[in-house]
Amino acid sequence: MNLIEAKNMSFTYPDGSKALQDVSLEVKKGEFVGLLASNGSGKTTLLRCINGLIKPQSGEVMVDGAPVSRLSQKTLFQRVGMVFQNPNDQLFASTVSEDVAFGPSNMGLQKDKVRSRVEDSLKAVGMEGLGRKSIHNLSFGQQKRVCIAGALAMHPEVLLLDEPTAGLDPMGEHKIMELLQKLNNERGLTIIMATHMVDMVPLFIDRIYILSRGKVLREGTPEKIFSDQEMIRDAKLRLPMIAELIELMKREDGIHFDRTPLTIGEARRELVKMIPLRELKKQ
Numbered sequence: 001m002n003l004i005e006a007k008n009m010s011f012t013y014p015d016g017s018k019a020l021q022d023v024s025l026e027v028k029k030g031e032f033v034g035l036l037a038s039n040g041s042g043k044t045t046l047l048r049c050i051n052g053l054i055k056p057q058s059g060e061v062m063v064d065g066a067p068v069s070r071l072s073q074k075t076l077f078q079r080v081g082m083v084f085q086n087p088n089d090q091l092f093a094s095t096v097s098e099d100v101a102f103g104p105s106n107m108g109l110q111k112d113k114v115r116s117r118v119e120d121s122l123k124a125v126g127m128e129g130l131g132r133k134s135i136h137n138l139s140f141g142q143q144k145r146v147c148i149a150g151a152l153a154m155h156p157e158v159l160l161l162d163e164p165t166a167g168l169d170p171m172g173e174h175k176i177m178e179l180l181q182k183l184n185n186e187r188g189l190t191i192i193m194a195t196h197m198v199d200m201v202p203l204f205i206d207r208i209y210i211l212s213r214g215k216v217l218r219e220g221t222p223e224k225i226f227s228d229q230e231m232i233r234d235a236k237l238r239l240p241m242i243a244e245l246i247e248l249m250k251r252e253d254g255i256h257f258d259r260t261p262l263t264i265g266e267a268r269r270e271l272v273k274m275i276p277l278r279e280l281k282k283q
């Protein structure tokens, strides 16, 4: 059964902007799904509908078979965690620890349990030792990490992340993605992540929904999605950089590749295969 299912959802903002049009999405337990789209395509609106912050005018969202509209806000927020695109929409306590503790405290956990969840979550995002710091004095990247820690501290079944790595430094970006991958692999956390960072997608994400102008253009594995270059262009996206290079070598230099590698690791393997053995450094 699908853990999250959205059926024929449409959402129009009061000013008439049609942000979602007949969007359907299915996510199974334990999947790591990406919503890949350019700016203004409806990613944030879709995530907000999934966790019940806004209600679609038509269609509905089901969590584990139950319509979101029939779940209490408390149950929903506990089961479906959300990391907002803008930290200002999420952080409100005065210190880092207080903010991360808010969710677990509201769940009625005992003080020592709350404290250990706060410590574990801050450690997971590389913010250990900064619990007493004022939220106002954090850098943007640090604020993003605290938002992720706050969501993790709830131990949700599903985590919705709205561009979690935007604004992080390259190392921070990779670390957060590795953390999400670990939570997905080891704890079976189901993840739905909005992003427009195409280079990262093939490394971490199992399945992608491409959105464009509020509609689902295509759904599938990164291999399937990135093999349709016309659709990618139509969605105002591009191939991962390394795949762009390989496509250029195919087109301009007539070099044959059985398939287009999407990651540096795959590209390296394909390129090494083409180099005569005598040219390779002896092991």
Ligand SMILES: Nc1ncnc2c1ncn2[C@@H]1O[C@H](COP(=O)(O)OP(=O)(O)OP(=O)(O)O)[C@@H](O)[C@H]1O
Binding pocket: 013, 014, 015, 017, 018, 019, 037, 038, 039, 040, 041, 042, 043, 044, 045, 046, 085, 196
């Ligand atoms: N509060 C709002 N009022 C009116 N229109 C809105 C509102 N929020 C979003 N929109 C419009 O809805 C559409 C989808 O916006 P949304 O924020 O969901 O896109 P997005 O894919 O998350 O974009 P980004 O990559 O820039 O975050 C856009 O056309 C946007 O202008």
Ligand SMILES: [Mg+2]
Binding pocket: 043, 044, 045, 085, 162
């Ligand atoms: Mg957005």
